[in-house]
Amino acid sequence: MDTALNNVVSELHNFLEESQISSNDSILELHSRDESYHLPSRPDVVVYPKTAEQVVAIVKLASENSVSIYPFGMGSSLEGHVIPYEHGITIDFSLMNKIIDIKEKDFLVTLQPGVTRTQLNKELKKYGLFFPVDPGADATLGGMAATNASGTLSVKYGTMRDNVRDMEVILADGMKIHTGTLAAKSSSGYHLNGLFIGSEGTLGCITELTLKVCGIPEFMTAARATFQTVEDAIEGVVAILQAGIPMGRIEIVDEESIRQVNRFSESNYTELPTLFLEFHGNEAGLQQDIAFTQEIVADFNCLNIQFETDTAARNLLWDARHNLAYAYIHSYPGRKMMVTDVCLPISELAGAIGHARQVLDKLGLPGGITGHVGDGNYHIILMIDMNDLEEVQKAKDLNEQIVEYSLARGGTCTGEHGVGIGKRKYQEKEHGDALKIMQKIKQVLDPNSILNPNKLI
Structure with a gap:
């Protein structure tokens, strides 16, 4: 030192x-x-x-x-x-892990940043409530706000940016500020919540959050639908959304990833492109939505669709999806996982996933494709030998190609993982002159660049 x-x-x-x-x-x-x-x-x-x-x-x-x-x-x-x-x-922030106040009548909870998603939902369940932002990891709420996390439920409930009412933030000079209020809306002042959410620790340290929470749905049904091609599955998703069906989740898992799920979870799912779906609402209304969904997917060559209403069976289905990363890690010991993360307009998604599969096959890297297709966000899971410099470079080339494809079609280089150091080089191309405004904001709030320096911008 x-x-x-x-x-x-x-x-x-x-x-x-x-x-x-x-x-x-x-x-x-x-x-x-x-x-x-x-x-x-x-x-x-x-x-x-x-x-x-x-x-x-x-x-x-x-x-x-x-x-x-x-x-x-x-x-x-x-x-x-x-x-x-x-x-x-x-x-x-692991010791700052207290849930400070639950205002169940206002559907709000105030907590410290070290509280984890699982910890929060365990407490909220007593009130018939839950917090809907669900990244695959059991992350802390402070970290989730810092990266504007989302997850499988974002198609219905939005991202962290949609679910934070207020934050207490410590700035680089030690000043403590609040970024919002408890009110459902405000037209007062600049939108500081939106500025600090997703700032990745470069503008301040979050020490308290007030989050919007939701009532646990009266009825939930999960489904697994298999298709002959990824393109058919994506077109089916677009049609479901256009029909206004109140989906809780819509996820895609490609053929190779289903193969990994079967090996890891000892399941016997058909090894074809698969949609994992979940419907939230009241029982009577959802029966109509389920019947309508069956009609829609049939128009897009759906080979089979199976529904699960039992809680244990539904959880088993989603465990398979959430454990996908661990399935790959288990199948490729000694390799390091790299997960790409782009988001496009949903009309561009089928082409983007088809392009990604072509690049993946051409480079000969082990991996599969999955994503939150309801909001246009998909990932490639790659397993890389970090000691093989040629393979590492291939992985970087793949990431570059799918990011360029996304940006050229009005998308973003990261839908939910954030920028960190891995996506910094794409910021100017994505934001243009707006990046200069971000740099000025950083300079004003952190003139000596002590907060997570050289990240994000």
């Missing part, structure tokens, strides 16, 4: 307990990486604040000494967001 950092670590002991500060090798190693394929880098020290006031003190101390800060939730990010390439201080 240099002199400035030694001074900072010494000062940290003035307001944090011994157990809240660590330079232990295993702790530093744990905070040197996320779930991505990007190279790790250790912080110099990890701190575990318990209150917003402690975060204020940490940030002020770092600011005064020009030491970098890296907010850290569960480390489940996929584009290197939390990797401390400039070393410095990692702020781990």
Whole structure:
């Protein structure tokens, strides 16, 4: 450590307990990486604040000494967001994990950033409520807000940006602000919620969130529909959405990925392109929607559609989808998983997935395609030998090609994983001169660039 950092670590002991500060090798190693394929880098020290006031003190101390800060939730990010390439201080929010207040009549919950999605929904269930944003990992709500996470339910309930009412944020100089109110809408001032959600820790540290929650649907039915081609499946999705059927989820899993699911979960699903669907609503209305959906998919050469209303069977179906990444990891020991993430207008999705499959087959990389097709977001799961430089380059080439395809058709380089370091090079092409405005905002709020430096923009 240099002199400035030694001074900072010494000062940290003035307001944090011994157990809240660590330079232990295993702790530093744990905070040197996320779930991505990007190279790790250790912080110099990890701190575990318990209150917003402690975060204020940490940030002020770092600011005064020009030491970098890296907010850290569960480390489940996929584009290197939390990797401390400039070393410095990692702020781990795992001890700030309290649910502060549930306002069930207002459908609101206030909590600290270290609360996980599973922890929150377990508590909300007592009130007949749930929080609908569901990325595959059991991430923290603070991390989910920082990356504007979404997931399988976003087709009905939206992303984090649609479900955050207010946040308490600590800025680079230690100032504590609130970005919103408890009201359902407001025309007052700039929309700071939208600015800080998805900012990936580059503008401030989130220390409290107020989230919009939903009533648990009266009735849910899951379905699995198989098609001869991906194109037929996607066209079926478009028709379902155009019909106004209230879908909770619509996911696609390609033939190769279904094969991995069968191996991992010991299931016997037909190994063809498959839609995983879920209907939310009241029982009487959903019976009509289900019948209508059957008619629609039949028009697009659906080979078979099976419905599950039993909770256990429905959960088993979605476990297969959520465990897809682990199915690939299990099948390719010694390889590292890389997950691409683009989002396009839904009318462009069939062509995009067809293009992705062609590129994947041409490069000869092991992997499959899945995605939240109800909102135009799809992923390629790649298993890479990180010791094979030619294979690593092929993976980068594939990512570049599908991003270029998406941007050329009005899409984005990332639908939900965020930018981190992996997607920085596409920001100018996607945003044009608007990127300069983002850079000016960063300069105003973090003039010394101590907050997650060299990420996002």
